[in-house]
Amino acid sequence: MSTPAITATTTLADLGEFGLIAELARRFAQGEHVLIGPGDDAAVVAVPTGRVVVSTDVLVEGRHFRRDWAEAEDIGHRVAAANLSDLNAMGGVATALTIGLAAPPDLPAVWALGLADGIADEAALVGASVVGGDLTSADQVVVAVTVLGYVDGEPVRRSGAQPGDVLALAGRQGWAAGGLAVLGRGFRSPRKLVDAYRRPEPPYDAGPQARMAGATAMIDVSDGLVADVGHLAAASGVAIDITTSAFELAEPLQAVGAALGADPMRFILGGGDDHPLAATFPAGTALPDGWVAIGTVAQGEGVTVDGATYEGPAGHTHF
Amino acid sequence: MSTPAITATTTLADLGEFGLIAELARRFAQGEHVLIGPGDDAAVVAVPTGRVVVSTDVLVEGRHFRRDWAEAEDIGHRVAAANLSDLNAMGGVATALTIGLAAPPDLPAVWALGLADGIADEAALVGASVVGGDLTSADQVVVAVTVLGYVDGEPVRRSGAQPGDVLALAGRQGWAAGGLAVLGRGFRSPRKLVDAYRRPEPPYDAGPQARMAGATAMIDVSDGLVADVGHLAAASGVAIDITTSAFELAEPLQAVGAALGADPMRFILGGGDDHPLAATFPAGTALPDGWVAIGTVAQGEGVTVDGATYEGPAGHTHF
Numbered sequence: 001m002s003t004p005a006i007t008a009t010t011t012l013a014d015l016g017e018f019g020l021i022a023e024l025a026r027r028f029a030q031g032e033h034v035l036i037g038p039g040d041d042a043a044v045v046a047v048p049t050g051r052v053v054v055s056t057d058v059l060v061e062g063r064h065f066r067r068d069w070a071e072a073e074d075i076g077h078r079v080a081a082a083n084l085s086d087l088n089a090m091g092g093v094a095t096a097l098t099i100g101l102a103a104p105p106d107l108p109a110v111w112a113l114g115l116a117d118g119i120a121d122e123a124a125l126v127g128a129s130v131v132g133g134d135l136t137s138a139d140q141v142v143v144a145v146t147v148l149g150y151v152d153g154e155p156v157r158r159s160g161a162q163p164g165d166v167l168a169l170a171g172r173q174g175w176a177a178g179g180l181a182v183l184g185r186g187f188r189s190p191r192k193l194v195d196a197y198r199r200p201e202p203p204y205d206a207g208p209q210a211r212m213a214g215a216t217a218m219i220d221v222s223d224g225l226v227a228d229v230g231h232l233a234a235a236s237g238v239a240i241d242i243t244t245s246a247f248e249l250a251e252p253l254q255a256v257g258a259a260l261g262a263d264p265m266r267f268i269l270g271g272g273d274d275h276p277l278a279a280t281f282p283a284g285t286a287l288p289d290g291w292v293a294i295g296t297v298a299q300g301e302g303v304t305v306d307g308a309t310y311e312g313p314a315g316h317t318h319f
Numbered sequence: 320m321s322t323p324a325i326t327a328t329t330t331l332a333d334l335g336e337f338g339l340i341a342e343l344a345r346r347f348a349q350g351e352h353v354l355i356g357p358g359d360d361a362a363v364v365a366v367p368t369g370r371v372v373v374s375t376d377v378l379v380e381g382r383h384f385r386r387d388w389a390e391a392e393d394i395g396h397r398v399a400a401a402n403l404s405d406l407n408a409m410g411g412v413a414t415a416l417t418i419g420l421a422a423p424p425d426l427p428a429v430w431a432l433g434l435a436d437g438i439a440d441e442a443a444l445v446g447a448s449v450v451g452g453d454l455t456s457a458d459q460v461v462v463a464v465t466v467l468g469y470v471d472g473e474p475v476r477r478s479g480a481q482p483g484d485v486l487a488l489a490g491r492q493g494w495a496a497g498g499l500a501v502l503g504r505g506f507r508s509p510r511k512l513v514d515a516y517r518r519p520e521p522p523y524d525a526g527p528q529a530r531m532a533g534a535t536a537m538i539d540v541s542d543g544l545v546a547d548v549g550h551l552a553a554a555s556g557v558a559i560d561i562t563t564s565a566f567e568l569a570e571p572l573q574a575v576g577a578a579l580g581a582d583p584m585r586f587i588l589g590g591g592d593d594h595p596l597a598a599t600f601p602a603g604t605a606l607p608d609g610w611v612a613i614g615t616v617a618q619g620e621g622v623t624v625d626g627a628t629y630e631g632p633a634g635h636t637h638f
Contacts, residue, residue: 042374055361058419144463
């Protein structure tokens with residue numbers, strides 16, 4: 001049975017719910033953990049450890065992404081990366097995603113399919129499959145993604161940091177914020193930063209490696225480094241000091257700082273959306289590849305930067 | 320630390336993201352399957368069978384619910400019931416839910432908390448806990464719920480019906496559609512139907528019981544009986560005939576049919592939102608309590624009603 005060709009002007013309403021579902025199902029390859037994939041009332045996924053790890057993220061057009069600032073595929077990658085990163089931060093491995101998509105009926109079908117392609121491609125980086133979801137109409141594009149997976153061993157929580165531990169970071173930080181600042185001014189370069197905003201590159205191996213190296217606490221940095229390290233400090237009941245001299249100021253960050261008249265360290269300390277991991281390790285731990293020490297843990301509470309209260313922009317909050 | 324009192328005029332913006340999260344966390348009791356609950360990057364839930372069953376539903380204000388037609392608690396019950404019913408339809412047991420809530424900043428905080436209460440109360444009916452979620456601002460209220468659980472044995476799929484099987488139904492059907500029709504005309508009675516629309520009562524034990532009795536295929540009836548039995552028939556590659564004389568026309572359905580000048584059988588055949596289960600069983604199976612034979616399975620394709628093509632309204636589709 002052939003379906004009508006989908007062109008740039010085909011809308012979701014043209015394609016219909018079941019037409020869209022059929023197009024989506026063809027795109028979602030099912031990995032080895034999937035026992036029942038899309039198409040039934042529910043999916044079934046193997047959980048070898050008998051303990052499933054789960055996290056949900058909701059991303060809204062105009063708040064988390066703009067269709068004029070990134071391609072649908074890029075937005076799919078971002079949506080999936082934000083969600084997969086939560087499992088990474090537990091030291092886990094993602095196996096399956098479900099996608100809830102609410103969208104206006106006049107949304108171009110190619111946009112929804114591009115979003116799906118981006119999500120599936122990002123999930124494939126870690127071996128995870130899109131196993132199901134739900135489609136409905138709404139005034140605004142809202143994407144809800146839930147990731148399932150497991151941890152081979154004990155999950156690393158936010159609450160285990162101890163005074164004397166070292167704070168370390170894995171992955172890029174500040175690049176996406178730099179890219180967002182550039183886009184906000186109507187520019188498209190430095191290209192590396194804009195690309196980092198459009199399609200983050202979370203360090204997916206870093207979470208399990210940190211767990212195996214004995215990380216005492218870990219968090220996904222999504223809302224801002226100071227803000228998220230603050231959440232880790234609060235959950236652990238400790239004080240954390242971040243040392244700015246630990247950061248290499250990458251050339252594109254220096255360039256955008258100069259161009260916008262901003263201290264590029266503000267992108268690193270306040271920026272979100274890159275999805276690096278921050279974790280604490282007992283002093284003397286040999287940090288796994290890709291992890292860099294950026295601070296210290298002490299008795300007390302709150303986060304300081306170079307020993308002082310951080311006066312920069314707070315992390316992102318909703319409402 | 321005391322938080323400011325929440326009044327009817329307190330908005331989500333007044334409460335703030337973390338204030339709302341704190342209020343929500345207090346409401347969500349954690350059941351025995353929950354190993355790590357809300358507050359970390361991800362939750363961890365026990366899956367005794369090593370196979371997690373997962374389903375996602377998205378409900379949108381103005382499409383799936385109206386704030387002037389039902390209380391927030393009722394809408395929470397409905398949202399959770401729609402989702403829990405998907406696990407019921409696999410013959411499974413739900414253990415955990417995640418909730419993604421996108422809402423306007425001026426939404427009354429009591430509405431969001433009422434929604435959460437309703438979801439948690441419905442989940443508690445089956446012993447499931449709300450283990451996490453995500454909150455964000457949007458122009459319109461969108462609720463995305465994901466349910467996790469497991470099946471003690473083999474999941475019952477949509478695709479196993481065989482010619483010669485009996486089609487059976489467990490749970491109320493047509494009541495919510497009757498209630499919706501009443502509300503759509505500006506009435507508030509018959510109260511039983513309006514209540515059925517506002518707060519469905521899925522037969523949560525019926526799914527596992529059907530599985531144990533040897534059900535060959537099963538589906539949650541959410542979009543309309545003919546439509547959903549049609550999905551089951553298509554997945555199984557069989558023809559199904561529904562026998563209208565098998566249905567008892569409950570008194571409130573007769574009353575609303577008379578009041579609106581409609582054949583009440585149309586609510587049963589076309590209506591959704593009650594979340595009964597439809598399942599097929601080998602001929603001669605002693606049906607579990609609560610299951611009523613309503614049709615027969617034969618070779619062929621499609622659904623007929625009393626041997627004829629059904630000309631009533633089709634099931635609900637999006638876009």
